[in-house]
Amino acid sequence: MREISQDELAANCGTRFASDERPSSEKLWVAIDGYVYDLTKFEKLHPGGKAVLRMVGGQECTKEFYALHNKSVLEKYHKRLCVGKLKDSEQNLTNFETSSAMSKEEEQESLASKVPFAEIPLLRPNWVRQPWWTDSHRDFLFDLRKKLSGIQEECEQIEKQGKYVPDELQEVLGKEWNLLSCLNGTSVMPIAQKLGLVLPGGLQPKEFDLFHEYIAHAEFGRRIPVGTRNGLAGGMAISLPAIAHFAGNMPEALREQIVADVLSGKKKSCLAVSEPQAGSDVANIITMAVKSKCGKYYIVNGIKKWITGGMNADYFVTAVRTGPVGSGMKGISLLLVDKSFGGVTLKHIKTSDAMAAATAWVYYDDVHVPVEYLMGQENKGFRCIVANFNHERWLICAGVVGSLRTILEDCFLWATQREVFGKALIQQPVIRQKLARMIGGLESLEAYMDSITYQMAHMDSFTQMIELGGPTAILKFQVTRVMTMISDEAVQIFGGRALTASGLGKNIEQMQRTFKFASILGGSEEIMADLGVRQAMAMFPQHARL
Structure with a gap:
């Protein structure tokens, strides 16, 4: 890639404003992050119009660029528009030039963020690795x-x-x-x-x-x-x-x-437990499954609601009542319903995340399910559901913790490049306080996740159900509470951009619009907190006194 001098850059300044007495040229070049880009043709396509480009034509405009765009925009257009490197530039060159000859270590380093606390401890170069990471x-x-x-x-x-x-x-x-x-x-x-x-x-x-x-x-x-x-x-x-x-x-x-x-992705499955009448109160579901006279089928009738991925599912792991009404958890069974059995109708539920989630109403009308599709034992399905819930709640937490790393990274990057009242945001003590709260909350979650994960990895499913049901519930409660805090702080750091579904604050906007999903799905915060304490009290020593 050839080097371009400051004089050559300045000579390719584009068509200036009518009021500008400086010389103009047919070409419009700018320099960003040490690279020179030819925007001559792109000027007409620029979503922000021509004027803003003409203002910086022939100049180094890294600061101006990052006030309006994130790095992904540069990544998108780099190969198409880059014409060289700016000679004697004081800017740090972003690594857009990848090589097939890179070693595995170099490639991995290029994929790891250098932003403080943007990565789990496994990827922090100077940290001693925890024994469970390999x-x-x-x-x-x-x-x-x-x-x-x-x-x-x-x-x-x-x-x-x-x-x-x-x-x-x-x-x-x-x-x-x-x-x-x-x-x-x-x-x-x-x-x-x-x-x-x-x-x-x-x-x-x-x-x-x-x-x-x-x-x-x-x-x-x-x-x-x-x-x-x-x-x-x-x-x-x-x-x-x-x-x-x-x-x-x-x-x-x-x-x-x-x-x-x-x-393989050829078929899709979903979990159908929640009902309009019973959300987190699983023991009171009313979808019925009655044995056919021949004894070869369960005949299922009922409605399920808020079923993630339901619109496109082929298989429905379905909680049904096989015991008498009012028998609570003792009368619940778990069936695997294949949509091809017939009698399954789906209706999309519009939610605040996206249609892509395929959230559905699921209607069962005389669905004949072969008895061998019973999961576990009849009337003992609640134990299977609870065991499955532990894994569900844990994976929700893992996904949240991952997404929060992105939010923290975005906040750090924005705070260092955004200037307000003559200072970068990061120079304001109130912003550093917000970042400290976010870091403390997220790092605490990481340690809690590691602890629960290590225990899960070394316990059988029955022991997990007894020992980890409560701690996992408390983990989910704490994860979603911290998520609420981080979403709130991130919105304040980004300001108006946090309310915009594209551009620099798009990740923040998405989180503040959807963070409550994790607070509700898999058991609401209130249910999680109560479950965790009730399970702790079940093991409370009878004669313990203050």
């Missing part, structure tokens, strides 16, 4: 991040345009990249191993652990907008582990085929 986690993370970065723009367009996630994208993540397997926990890995899948970073399914899954949810939270993320994997991640773990009454080959089809 090189396989690091390789897994960077390969996953590279793949997700490649579809990030497409996913943002799906979110904006009000579309469902296309089947082609689902299959790329499933069949081509084997990413969907990484969002479903260790219960699907024996089937993934049989299928010969190789996970990101060259990881074999038998080597996959909960910290790999933690990374997967966190990276999806960082890179993929919440509506599209839920459409791609939200319903699947809270239903497929239950199919793999509890659908033991059906022939093994059939169960494995269902799991394989969903992992």
Whole structure:
């Protein structure tokens, strides 16, 4: 790439304003971050009009550019418009020039953010690594991040345009990249191993652990907008582990085929528990399943609501009442309903994230479900639901923590480049106080997540249900409380840009519009807090006194 002098840059200043006595030229060049860009033709296409470009024609305008745009805009147009490097520039060159000869270490370094606290401790170069992190986690993370970065723009367009996630994208993540397997926990890995899948970073399914899954949810939270993320994997991640773990009454080959089809993106699954009459109060669901006279089917009738991914699902892990009305949790069973059985009708629910989430009403009208599609034991499905809830709540937390890293990174970057009253925002003590609250909250969540994840990884499902139900509920409560705080502080740091769905504050706008989803789904904050304390009291020593 050739070097361009300051004089040559100044000579290509574009057509000036009529009132400007300085000489003009046919070409309009500007310098940003040490690179020189030819905007002569782009001037007519510039969304902000010609005038703002003419004001900086022939000049170094890095400061002016970053007051209006984020780096992704430069990345988008760099190859098309860049004509050289500015000679003797004091600006730090952004690394747009990637090389196929880069070593693995150099490529990974290029994918890691240098912004304080933007990365988990695993990626902080001078930190001593915690014992649960390994090189396989690091390789897994960077390969996953590279793949997700490649579809990030497409996913943002799906979110904006009000579309469902296309089947082609689902299959790329499933069949081509084997990413969907990484969002479903260790219960699907024996089937993934049989299928010969190789996970990101060259990881074999038998080597996959909960910290790999933690990374997967966190990276999806960082890179993929919440509506599209839920459409791609939200319903699947809270239903497929239950199919793999509890659908033991059906022939093994059939169960494995269902799991394989969903992992490949060929089919989709969702969890259908919530009802209009019973949201978090699962013990009082009224969708009924009655045995047919021949004894070969459960006949299901009822309504489910707020079913993430339901509009596009093929399989519905459905909570039903098989015991008498009023029997509470003792009369609940879990069935796997295949839409092809007939009698399943879907209706889209418009929510504040995006149509891409495919949130649905699900209506069951005399759906005949073969008895071998019973998951677990009849009238003992509540235990399966609770065990599944622990994983659901944990993965919600992992996705939130990942998304909060992006928000903190954006706030740091904006505070250092935005000038107000002659100073960068970061020079204002009130802004540093806000950042400190965000850092403290997020770093505390990271430690809590690591602790719970380590315990989950070393407990069987029954022990998890007894020991971790309460702590996981408290974790989710704390995660969403911190998310509320960070969303609020981020909006104040970004000001009007935090209310704008594009540009510099788009991530902040999306969070402040959708952060309450995590506070409600999987059990509301109030239910989580109460559950955590009630479970703690169940183990309270009888004779303890102050």
